[in-house]
Amino acid sequence: MTSPSASGTCVGLADQGWAGRVRSAVNTHASGAVLSRAKTASGPYRVEAGTAVTALNAFVPPSVRVPA
Template sequence: MNRPEAKSLAQARLSRARAPLAAAVSAAALALAALTPATAHAASAPALAAPPADCPSGALCLFSERDFGGDRLPLSSLTGGGTCVSLVDHGWAGRVESAVNTHTTGAAVLFPGDDCLGGPYQVAAGAGVADLGGFVPLSAWVPGRTA
């Protein structure tokens, strides 16, 4: 009768020994999954020869059509640290097809979730993205003004 209990005890010890390994593997998988969306759109856009004339200096301009056409929404930050702007609150959810960042030092970032959440799409300083493809931003991080 003691034999089945010994086998159960051995199995319990084996299960407990595997638990930290399983937790470590799960944590690594979650960390990798968290990084995957960010790296999918992390490639910065090529520098612009000349930004669209209707985009003011020091702004992130979003356009409703590819190649910087259609309606334009210029965004800028009044604070030095930058700010998150909800495109949902501005009526631009699902409308952005291209973007240009006329800042000279700070990257702007587009996010698929409201409140600057989700895997980001970076628009480098002085660069633009003529076609966002299937990326649909719902918020944007706008760099602060430099002194």
């Protein structure tokens, strides 16, 4: 798994009303995004551009890092 760009932005999902509710992810951006365990940490799920993660199972990310 590659790391996200340093120029990305980390978005707290609770701040957006998604705390504990994320079960899948779709990335419609032209660059990859990373679902994170902590607001400043990367991984463990990288969602490549134009792809989806349909089942995160027990992993409930509190944040996502998106490209700038």
